[in-house]
Amino acid sequence: MAKKYWDEKFEIMNESDMKAWQLQQLKQTVAWVYERVPFYKKAFDNAGVKPSDLQKLEDIAKFPFSVKTDLRDNYPFGLCAVPMSDVVRIHASSGTTGKPITGPYTAEDLNQWADLMARGLWAQEVRPDSILQNAYGMGLFTGGLGFLQGAMRIGCAVVPSGAGMTERQIMLIQDFGTTALCCTPSYCLTIIEKAEKMGIDFRKTNLRTGHFGAEPWTVEMRTEIEARSGIHAYEHYGLTELMGPGVSFTCEYYNIHINEDHVLPEIVDPGTLEPVDLGEEGELIFTSLQRRAMPMIRYRTRDICALRRDKCECGRTLITMDKILGRSDDMMIISGVNVFPSQIETVLMEFEEVEPLYQIRLRKKGYIDHIGVETEVKAAVYQSGQETLDNLCKKISSRIQQVIGINVPITILPPETIERSIGKAKRIIDER
Ligand code: ADP
Ligand code: K
Ligand code: ZN
DSSP states (O other), X not given: OOOSOSSHHHHTOOHHXXXXXXHHHHHHHHHHHHHHOHHHHHHHHHHTOOGXXXXXXXXXXXXXXXXXXXXXXXXXXXXXXXXXXXXXXXXXXXXXXXXXXXXXXXXXXXXXXXXXXXXXXXXXXXXXTOEEEEOSOOSSSHHHHXXXXXXXXXXXXXXXXXXXXXXXXXXXXXXXXXXXXXXXXXXXXXXXXXXXXXXXXXXXXXXOEEEEESSOOOHHHHHHHHHHHOOEEEEEEEXXXXXXXXXXXXXXXXXXXXXXXXXXXXXXXXXXXXXXXXXXXXXXXXXXXXXXXXXXXXXXXXXXXXEEOOOOTTOOOSOEEOOOOEEXXXXXXXXXXXXXXXXXXXXXXTOTTEEEXXXXXXXXXXXXXXXXXXXXXXXXXXXXXXXXXXXXXXXXXXXHHHHTOOOOOXXXXXXXXXXXXXXXXXXEEEXX
């Protein structure tokens, strides 16, 4: 019989065993960086803590945080804990927000990463007889090679199509009988839109699962993808600083399980940096537990979500995280209200007339930030006259007012105006 879990030992480990495992790994990792990375030695010394202060898991709270600028200040390899002779690969972030973040790996780091990717993909129905089309960008970005290695570990037939050339993606799905599609959720929507224009229904192909990640997307967006393609839309989450994708993955119940045998999660209040309770929203913090080339200690991801330890029907005991509300970098303060693009997305997706395409224009009037939301509507709706469109804009505005509490003007752009994403969609156009 085929196994249900890729790594049963850790995926269904009970909480106390997991905590014991985490503590043991944590002690080793903290000592590892203290001895090898001057940045951490100095940071620990300044905070008056030493690796031996770590007696129980909660003691992690005594250790200093690390942030993106620490990586930038030590660019490119200042936080690397091993000599280059032990590094076998170096990835870098796509640089959404400035200079790239580097990610060096030892051979064992790569091995573990591949295994974690296999764990997630296995939970998402990928098997040796799957045909997996990997449309994440190949190269420096961790997405492409991360998914490739995980799929190879399972032994499925990988089609490394890379990002872009959308018509060719659709041809490959049809001709090769692709069963699993890996890409960003926004690129999947680009592919679906193009297929619809070509008169192709993915329900009539072998495509069954999508493995989406690398950017925030709402439940409403996921539902739209599933309704328009007939696939089950699974999710992956990760960041270059912590290896890339492979930090967490959804099971069939859409719960996002964190690979907590490899990364220790915490949630803190982004203002006070004090830990918050399970179920409470805050900034996600991770400490590497097994990585050796560049272990991160209490790394502030700037991603906002909550952690939960609820029982999941899939049987996995791995802690879960809520869907990411957004990055704190993308948080806008409008009329004193904190707004994330995902909140706008949720409202827009309530409207059947609206396409899942939008951008938020951020402007300054005097000292105050204002936003305007631009979206596209279905072609038929667009042709139905200015009055209809004006009414629709009013309806969307008043719904945003009701849900988020701010007044936002809506502009409906002509079809095909908003740039179609092949990777991470750009939601905010900052004109300040
Ligand atoms: P960059 O910072 O250049 O985008 P990364 O590829 O390392 O480089 O991006 C990691 C970030 O992408 C995460 O911190 C998070 O903000 C976002 N991300 C990745 N996966 C998801 C996901 N499933 N849901 C929401 N956001 C995600
Ligand atoms: K195979
Ligand atoms: Zn589950």
